[in-house]
Amino acid sequence: METAHIYVMGSAYLGAGIAIGLGAIGAAVGEGFCAGFASRASARRPQASSDVVRNMLVGQAVAESAGIFALVIAVLLIFLDHHIGETTAKSAALIGAGACMGFGAIGSGVGSGFPAAGACEGLARQPKMAGSLTTNMLIGSAVCQTPAIFSMVVAFMLMFLDFSKAPVSPTWAALLGAGFSTGLAAIGSGVGGGMAAGASTQGIARQPLTLGATTTAMLVGQAVAQTPAIFGLLVSFILMFKTFPESSTLTASFALLSAGLCMGFGGIGPGIGNGMTAEGAVTWVSRSSEATGVLTRTMLVGQAVAQSTAIYAMVIALVLIFVV
Amino acid sequence: MAVGIEGADIVRAAALLGAGIAMGLGAIGPGVGEGFAAGKACEAIGRNPQEAGLLTRTMLVGQAVSESTGIYSLVVALLLIFVV
Numbered sequence: 001m002e003t004a005h006i007y008v009m010g011s012a013y014l015g016a017g018i019a020i021g022l023g024a025i026g027a028a029v030g031e032g033f034c035a036g037f038a039s040r041a042s043a044r045r046p047q048a049s050s051d052v053v054r055n056m057l058v059g060q061a062v063a064e065s066a067g068i069f070a071l072v073i074a075v076l077l078i079f080l081d082h083h084i085g086e087t088t089a090k091s092a093a094l095i096g097a098g099a100c101m102g103f104g105a106i107g108s109g110v111g112s113g114f115p116a117a118g119a120c121e122g123l124a125r126q127p128k129m130a131g132s133l134t135t136n137m138l139i140g141s142a143v144c145q146t147p148a149i150f151s152m153v154v155a156f157m158l159m160f161l162d163f164s165k166a167p168v169s170p171t172w173a174a175l176l177g178a179g180f181s182t183g184l185a186a187i188g189s190g191v192g193g194g195m196a197a198g199a200s201t202q203g204i205a206r207q208p209l210t211l212g213a214t215t216t217a218m219l220v221g222q223a224v225a226q227t228p229a230i231f232g233l234l235v236s237f238i239l240m241f242k243t244f245p246e247s248s249t250l251t252a253s254f255a256l257l258s259a260g261l262c263m264g265f266g267g268i269g270p271g272i273g274n275g276m277t278a279e280g281a282v283t284w285v286s287r288s289s290e291a292t293g294v295l296t297r298t299m300l301v302g303q304a305v306a307q308s309t310a311i312y313a314m315v316i317a318l319v320l321i322f323v324v
Numbered sequence: 325m326a327v328g329i330e331g332a333d334i335v336r337a338a339a340l341l342g343a344g345i346a347m348g349l350g351a352i353g354p355g356v357g358e359g360f361a362a363g364k365a366c367e368a369i370g371r372n373p374q375e376a377g378l379l380t381r382t383m384l385v386g387q388a389v390s391e392s393t394g395i396y397s398l399v400v401a402l403l404l405i406f407v408v
Contacts, residue, residue, distance in 0.1 A: 004387060010338070012343075012398040024332050031345055045374070047325060054391045067378060070330050071407025098399070119333045135405055136331075184348075188355070192359075199337050215351020228355075237360075247367055249333045249336075249338040250333050250336075250337035250338070250382060251333050251337045251376065253339060254337035254338070254340050254341045255337075255340045257341065257344075258340050258341045258342075258343060258345070259344060261341075261344045261345060262343070262344035262345070262347050262401075263348070264346040265348030265349050265351065266346070266347060266352075266355075267351075267361075268350035268351075268355070269351050269352035269353060269354065269355025269356045270351065270353065270359070271354035271355070271361020272356050272359060273355040273356045273357070273358050273360065274353075275361070276356070276359040276360050276362070276363040277359045277362035277363045277366060278363075278408065279363055280362070280363030280365070280366035280367045280370075280375075281363070281370075283366075283367065283370070284366055284369070284370020284371070285370075287370060287375055288371075288373065289361035290373070291369065291373040294369055294376045295366055295369055295370060298362070298365055298366050298369055298376065298379070298380055298383070299362065299366055301362075301380065301383075301384070302358070302363070302387070303359070303385060304363065305358050305362070305384065305388075305391070306355055306358035306359075306362060306387070307355075307361040307389045307393040308353045308354075308391060308392070308394065309350070309352075309354045309358075309397075310351060310355065311349055312347060312351060312394060312395075312397070313347050313351045315398075316343060316344065316347040316398070316401045316402075316405075317344070318358060319402075319405060320340060320343065320344060320405065323405075324340060324405060
């Protein structure tokens with residue numbers, strides 16, 4: 001095996017380990033959380049336990065998908081023959097792909113567990129609402145999966161795009177940064193989206209009549225909670241598709257790596273914070289639906305402020321890419 | 325001469341990496357904290373919708389204080405990029 005091939009395959013194996021190692025965290029936590037609530041719900045109302053278990057399995061299957069995305073990326077990294085493009089840039093791209101998918105699956109896996117747990121608990125409280133609860137859970141957890149899907153898209157691009165035309169330095173750093181940006185930022189959005197959805201499933205079990213208002217509030221809250229992941233995706237795309245002039249200095253490379261890390265880490269907190277805000281608002285929309293207007297307004301104002309640090313992180317990332 | 329240029333390059337690269345890490349990690353706390361404040365404000369408004377104005381004002385003041393460490397991170401990141 002020639003040296004260049006050894007480096008690329010070595011990076012692919014490293015990326016595969018990172019992808020499934022980190023990617024297994026979220027789905028397992030989310031599913032365990034759901035199973036805990038399902039046990040409690042079955043204990044509270046044993047005659048509803050078959051519905052509860054069925055709902056638990058459906059909810060866990062959705063939470064599992066984040067782990068399955070990571071498995072797919074890991075298997076592809078191991079078995080594909082990655083001999084395209086210049087060695088250093090391709091190696092960095094493959095490690096970036098693994099990190100992107102691994103980190104990106106954490107939030108969605110944990111987040112999807114919240115609506116599944118809420119629906120199991122709700123089934124014991126309101127067995128007649130089984131259909132609405134499962135539907136609401138599926139909508140909520142599907143939105144939770146979007147950050148993991150963003151991460152998978154970026155991981156696929158890093159694996160399959162041909163970066164051999166671009167100058168090795170600083171492209172390697174840009175590709176590694178692209179992986180970190182979407183992957184890390186997806187953690188917050190996944191967890192945050194899940195908190196909103198969990199409040200929604202619990203809320204409609206308590207107050208079945210507010211199904212429409214509660215679902216709407218959940219979707220608005222989740223949409224705002226997704227923004228940090230979208231910022232992360234934007235920075236990743238810029239890092240992947242902008243052509244950087246060749247430069248052998250460390251400065252040029254580290255500026256791009258730093259941009260990816262900045263946006264990635266910076267997206268975690270605002271994503272979770274937006275989810276906490278949405279959780280509070282959705283819970284109270286379901287309990288006092290006449291306050292829906294003022295609650296939605298307060299939620300959006302609160303989320304806008306919580307979003308500010310993600311915007312600072314994006315500004316610094318863009319300065320690092322375009323100004324430095 | 326060559327050594328001097330290399331050294332300056334390493335210092336500059338480290339400053340830029342530090343800027344990204346400062347702003348990235350520094351953004352986590354305010355994001356979570358402000359979101360928590362806003363969630364509790366929503367809860368309070370749900371319990372007592374008549375006090376929405378007062379509660380929104382309190383939420384915004386609390387968030388502004390919580391924002392301060394995010395602004396410190398931003399300032400440090402900008403210093404590392406443009407001044408150091």
